[in-house]
Amino acid sequence: MSARTISIHHIRGALAGARRKGIDLDPLLHQAGIAPVLLDDHRARVTAEQAARLVRVLIATLDDEFMGLGPHRSPRGTFAMMCHAAVHSADLRSALRRATTFYELFPGTPRFRVRYRGGAALVELDIRGVRDPDHFMCEGIMIIWHGFCSWLIGRRIPLRGMDFGYPAPPHREEYDLVFGCRSTFGRGGTTAATFDRKYLAMPVVRDRAALSEFLRHAPADLAAVPDYATSAGQSVRRILEHAAPARLPSLDAVATQLSLSPQTLRRKLAEEGASFRQHRDDVRRDVAITALTDSDDTIEDIAARLGYADPSAFHRAFKRWTGTAPGAYRSART
Structure with a gap:
């Protein structure tokens, strides 16, 4: 994961x-x-x-x-029943139609609608009646929808944009990473994903055996952060995540891997509202949190793994990232 x-x-x-x-x-x-x-x-x-x-x-x-x-x-097993109905479709358009028809059998469930705008397809979500003040269900459904559709055709569907029908939350910068595209908020009151309509004609390549394996972890694991990379920041993050935390590559090295000049990469990141240093810090933060949560490594060992010769520097950085000292974070877990 x-x-x-x-x-x-x-x-x-x-x-x-x-x-x-x-x-x-x-x-x-x-x-x-x-x-x-x-x-x-x-x-x-x-x-x-x-x-x-x-x-x-x-x-x-x-x-x-x-x-x-x-x-x-929505009792346990409902999602699995929908998947069984959709997986035998000829193409993604038919699978979406079956999934939508299936959920319409149940009162009060969120409704999907597919619309077209030129060469683009829009999957709109109607969540009227949902008691979801933090929009967790709305966002989770869109993540699961995207993950399931991509799984059906055996390739990730690149999203052109996500529109959310509510004001931007304080953590809005995470949405571009989660969905792999630029996200906008508060426009028209409709939540929708936009992508190239050609994907609707692609054949469903999964069968019953593949579905059985898929359902061992879905839908819960579909909501885990996807590994998408369709913006400069996401591409930078992917490269950094595959490097040793103590030896993260420089901006110049990352720019070379992306076939960009350092100036162009810096400009692209600035246009997305971030910096190379911020992405480096985010990667180190996530490695630290995972280590504190999932391992018994000492804080000194974690600091060294992240490239901090002085553990006190790691303490200061972790508190800046999370508001909590690493020792207190680990103690709270237990």
């Missing part, structure tokens, strides 16, 4: 339905390996594996694949 980390905002959103039902959240968080105290720190982050475990725990506890966020319960 991805070493990238996920904002605590998404964890709060996932818990909204259980909280509304009066369920004690601490045991659910402990089952997922997430310290409850992290909910109170807006800079806190969790690993993709922790987030996926929490989704599985919530679905099992509530027997609801919408995790208490929809107007009606």
Whole structure:
């Protein structure tokens, strides 16, 4: 699973339905390996594996694949039934039609609609009636939709853009990474994904055996951060993630791998509202959080792995990234 980390905002959103039902959240968080105290720190982050475990725990506890966020319960197994209906389609357009028709059998479920604009296709999501103040369900459905459609045709569908029908959240910079495209907010009140309509004509290449393997982890793991790279920042991040954390390549070296001049790469990153240093720090932050969460390595060893000769420098950096000292972060986990 991805070493990238996920904002605590998404964890709060996932818990909204259980909280509304009066369920004690601490045991659910402990089952997922997430310290409850992290909910109170807006800079806190969790690993993709922790987030996926929490989704599985919530679905099992509530027997609801919408995790208490929809107007009606969607019992466990509903998503699998939809997948079985769609996987036998000839092409992606037919699969989407079957999936949409399937969910229309259930009252109050989110509705998809496919529209066309020139050579582009728009998949619009209607979530009226959904009690989702943090938009976790809306965003999760779009991630799962994209992941499932890409899986059906055996290749990732590059998105041209994501439009969200609500104001931009404080962590808006993460959306471009999650969806692999530029995201806009608050335009027209509609949430939609735009992509080249040619993908709708591509054949479904999966069969029943492949679906059985797919469903061992879906839908929970589909919500883990995808490994997309369609912007300069995402391409930079992918290169950095494949390097040793203590020896992350320089901007010049990354620019060479991307066949760009350093000046062009710096300009592209600035146009996306980020810097090369920020991406380097984000990679180190995520490696540190994963190590503190999933290993028993000493903090000194983690600091050395990240290239810090002085552990105190790592302490200062980690506190700047997350608002918490590394020792306190690990103690909160346990």
